[in-house]
Amino acid sequence: MPNSSDIDLLILQKTHSEANRKWRFLTETDSTNAEISRCLPDHPSEEGLVVIADSQTGGKGRQGRVWHSEPGTGIYISTLIRPNLPPEQLPILTLMAGLATAMAVNDFIPQPAQLKWPNDLLLNGKKVAGVLCEYHSLEIPAVIIGIGINVNQNQFPKDIKNIATSLKLESGTEINRTELIKNLITQLDHQYSELVENKIQALIENWTRHTDLFGKTITLNKSNQSITGKATRLDEQGRLVLINASGEEQAYDSGEVRIVTPTSE
Ligand code: BTN
Numbered sequence: 696m697p698n699s700s701d702i703d704l705l706i707l708q709k710t711h712s713e714a715n716r717k718w719r720f721l722t723e724t725d726s727t728n729a730e731i732s733r734c735l736p737d738h739p740s741e742e743g744l745v746v747i748a749d750s751q752t753g754g755k756g757r758q759g760r761v762w763h764s765e766p767g768t769g770i771y772i773s774t775l776i777r778p779n780l781p782p783e784q785l786p787i788l789t790l791m792a793g794l795a796t797a798m799a800v801n802d803f804i805p806q807p808a809q810l811k812w813p814n815d816l817l818l819n820g821k822k823v824a825g826v827l828c829e830y831h832s833l834e835i836p837a838v839i840i841g842i843g844i845n846v847n848q849n850q851f852p853k854d855i856k857n858i859a860t861s862l863k864l865e866s867g868t869e870i871n872r873t874e875l876i877k878n879l880i881t882q883l884d885h886q887y888s889e890l891v892e893n894k895i896q897a898l899i900e901n902w903t904r905h906t907d908l909f910g911k912t913i914t915l916n917k918s919n920q921s922i923t924g925k926a927t928r929l930d931e932q933g934r935l936v937l938i939n940a941s942g943e944e945q946a947y948d949s950g951e952v953r954i955v956t957p958t959s960e
Contacts, residue, residue: 917950
């Protein structure tokens with residue numbers, strides 16, 4: 696099918712022409728993450744492969760949710776990496792991809808989007824982007840990093856319109872998706888090479904500069920448990936540290952954050 700999208704693969708190929716970089720553009724697919732996982736058995740070593748779709752019919756979000764993937768407006772992109780990291784360090788990759796997304800997006804809008812641990816990017820309190828990392832335990836582990844960004848949507852379906860927004864809705868300007876993808880891949884490459892060089896502390900500090908979560912009282916929902924506390928920081932493994940009513944600190948490696956009080960005491 697000819698590419699009738701405004702996403703210009705040739706520009707992307709030209710600006711990111713590293714030897715190991717392969718690009719695929721699809722007008723429609725079920726999910727760009729699923730597309731890469733189908734390639735894995737035949738091409739297990741294709742680190743750097745990037746798959747972009749103009750729309751997804753089964754976009755996957757975290758915790759089995761659906762990622763709304765309207766054609767022609769959002770960015771639906773996945774890339775394959777083969778990190779030399781054990782599965783327990785996967786959370787760091789999610790933080791790394793979220794940070795790269797925040798940095799890429801913030802170059803295009805006047806007020807900065809804020810990271811919400813572990814994988815959300817919020818603009819004016821609504822979700823504008825999300826990250827889904829999927830780990831495949833092969834001889835050399837493979838991680839598919841999937842990123843969805845709401846770019847030029849003018850509206851959202853009823854069930855998510857109070858929690859989702861787009862860069863265009865918040866900034867009032869249409870954004871060039873090719874330019875944003877270009878920036879996103881640059882940021883991802885940079886953050887990933889820092890991680891490979893083991894600069895985890897720098898990543899955590901940079902992530903901290905892109906969130907307004909700390910100091911707020913939050914509820915963390917984690918496998919049928921609901922924990923309330925003040926979010927204070929990320930620890931050296933990227934876990935969220937909460938301080939409870941008795942003043943004790945506890946670090947959490949996963950969960951769903953809901954902000955209870957917007958201001959710190
Ligand atoms: C979330 O916030 O729940 C994660 C959303 C991740 C969505 C992206 S869109 C590109 C890639 N393909 C998918 O099916 N999901 C991710």
